[in-house]
Structure formats: structure tokens, C-alpha cells
Amino acid sequence: MIKLIASDVDGTLLPEGTADLNPELYDVILKLKEKGIVFAAASGRQANSVKTVFAPVEQEMYFITNNGGYVTYRDEVLACRVFDGKTIEEILAYVRSLENTFYLVTSPDGDYTDCQDKEMLEWLREGYRIHIDQIGDVMEKADCLVKISAFLKDKDAAKEAVPAKTLFEGKAMVTAAGDHWVDFTAPGSEKGNALKELQEHLHVTAEETMAFGDNNNDIGMLKNAGESYAVSEAREEVKAVCKYILPDTNKNSVLKILKTLL
Incomplete structure (x- = not known):
């Protein structure tokens, strides 16, 4: 019997960079809870x-x-993994050296950037609904950062994440979190680790867990779910670790699977 469902958001429940979820999902989440099935949104987003x-x-x-760096339920913080200051300096120096790249940093109290790209800021605020503030220097927030995100406008995030993983091995988790997003999180910040912790918190086994995803940052989570689904548009390496592949490109395909549990 399924007791816990974890789903990625961008590319799985929503087109990347949007926020208008099918409202039917809200009703399904409530009905699942009535049946004792917990729903968790698992996202690289803030x-x-x-x-x-x-x-x-x-x-x-x-x-x-x-990407698993910050886990909450209502007002309770279940996990908060932060960088050390030296690592933040190194990552920011690296990200700032990349051409045509926008970046932002995330702390438990908000999201910040010192980039001046008005078009990107508008997209982040209206598309992703991120309440992002512009400040003089993001290092002002270096005392408590859970994520640094880089949007590489002209490059494939999965390819660009490879050299960064090598460069920051042991210092940060580096993952492709979208077509152009590369995320840097503190060691241990990974959806798979967060799902394991949530399973322990709820006394739920992997066999009692269902998960949905599409991108590389979902792989650990999908491996820790007995019932794992990749959407049809998922990367091939994601499909390779999943038990099921959803058959069509309709974003409501996840919703249809959830409704079968009701």
C-alpha cells in the first residue's frame, strides 16, 4: 500500500518556469491525505x-x-543544510566566470541576486513566482545559504554540470535542475537523501513510496521509491532508473496515476 508520494514540479507537474497547477490536483492531495497517503512536492525550486x-x-x-537542502512541514523545518563561507566564495567566483549566466542565492529567509538582468528577474518573479530581491552583493547573505543557482542561457545544464561536479567534489552537490539550470547545494542536499529522511520521519518504507520525476536531480529520489515514474519527456538516464514510463506528453499524466489510488 502506498503511504507517501513525492513528485518533482518543473517538467513533471508543470512546464518549466510556470506556476499554474491544474487545480484538480489540490482536491486529489486532500483526498489522498484522507486515505492516509502523504503528498510531498520535491523540487529544485526555492x-x-x-x-x-x-x-x-x-x-x-x-x-x-x-534539491533536498530545505525540508518543511507547515512551520516546522525538518532539514536545513547550509554552505560554509569559503565554499560560497569559490562557487560564486566560478559562476561569475561563466558567460551569459544569471545566478541567485537562497537562504531560509529569502532569495537574492546581484545580477542586473531585468528580463530574467521578471521571468523568475512572474513565471516561477520567486520573491527575489536585488542586493548589492549576494555575499551579504553568505552566513546562511542553502543553494546557489546558475541559469546558463545558451548551454545544456546536464553537460555544464559535469566539470562543476569535479571542481566542487566534496564541497557541494552539483546537479542539472532543468534545461539550463545548474544548482549548487550543501553536501548531503539531494532529493534522494531528503526522501529517505522523510520516510524515516513518517515511518514509511521505500516500497510504500511512489515518486515522479523528469531530470537528473530526481534520480536519487526515484531510486528510493518502490513505485517510480518518469514522464515521457524525461531524460533517458532518468527513464533508466524508473519502474514505469508515463505514456504521453500530457502533464496531467501524473494526476491520472494519483487518481487511481483513490
């Missing part, structure tokens, strides 16, 4: 962005955000 997407049911579900 907490405030994901919670905005699920606002009508925010108090009834769990949030694995920032």
Missing part, C-alpha cells in the same frame, strides 16, 4: 516558489525544496 504553487493545500503536505 521554498517560497513551491509553496506559492501549492498555496491552497500548503498546510496539508510536505515540501522538499532546494
Whole structure:
């Protein structure tokens, strides 16, 4: 019997960079909870962005955000993994050296950038619904950062993440979190680790867990679920670790699977 469902958001429940979820999912989440099945949104996005997407049911579900670096339920923080200051300096120096790249940093109290790209800021605020503030230097927030995100406008994130993984091995988790997003999180910040912790917290086994995803940052999570689904548009390496592949490109395909549990 399934007791826990964890789903990626961008590319799985929503087109990347949007926020208008099918409202039918809210009703399904509530009905699943009535049956004793917990729903968790597991996203590379920042907490405030994901919670905005699920606002009508925010108090009834769990949030694995920032690729597992920040895990919450209502007002309770279940996990918060932060960088050390020296690593932040090194990552920012690396990200700032990349051409045509926008970056932002995330702390438990908000999201910040010192980039001046107005078009990107508008997209992040209106598309992802991120409450992002412009400040003089993001190092002002270096005392408590859970994620540094780089948007590489002209490059494939999965390929660009490879050299960064080598460069920051042991210092940070580096993953492709979208077509152009490369995320840097503190050691141990990974959706798979966060799902394991949530399973322990809820006394749920992997066999009692269902998960959905599409990108490389979902692989650990999918491996820790007995019932794992990749959407049809998922990367091939994601499909390779999943038990099932959803048959069509309709974003409601996840919703259809959830409704079978009801």
C-alpha cells in the first residue's frame, strides 16, 4: 500500500518556469491525505516558489525544496543544510566566470541576486513566482545559504554540470535542475537523501513510496521509491532508473496515476 508520494514540479507537474497547477490536483492531495497517503512536492525550486504553487493545500503536505537542502512541514523545518563561507566564495567566483549566466542565492529567509538582468528577474518573479530581491552583493547573505543557482542561457545544464561536479567534489552537490539550470547545494542536499529522511520521519518504507520525476536531480529520489515514474519527456538516464514510463506528453499524466489510488 502506498503511504507517501513525492513528485518533482518543473517538467513533471508543470512546464518549466510556470506556476499554474491544474487545480484538480489540490482536491486529489486532500483526498489522498484522507486515505492516509502523504503528498510531498520535491523540487529544485526555492521554498517560497513551491509553496506559492501549492498555496491552497500548503498546510496539508510536505515540501522538499532546494534539491533536498530545505525540508518543511507547515512551520516546522525538518532539514536545513547550509554552505560554509569559503565554499560560497569559490562557487560564486566560478559562476561569475561563466558567460551569459544569471545566478541567485537562497537562504531560509529569502532569495537574492546581484545580477542586473531585468528580463530574467521578471521571468523568475512572474513565471516561477520567486520573491527575489536585488542586493548589492549576494555575499551579504553568505552566513546562511542553502543553494546557489546558475541559469546558463545558451548551454545544456546536464553537460555544464559535469566539470562543476569535479571542481566542487566534496564541497557541494552539483546537479542539472532543468534545461539550463545548474544548482549548487550543501553536501548531503539531494532529493534522494531528503526522501529517505522523510520516510524515516513518517515511518514509511521505500516500497510504500511512489515518486515522479523528469531530470537528473530526481534520480536519487526515484531510486528510493518502490513505485517510480518518469514522464515521457524525461531524460533517458532518468527513464533508466524508473519502474514505469508515463505514456504521453500530457502533464496531467501524473494526476491520472494519483487518481487511481483513490
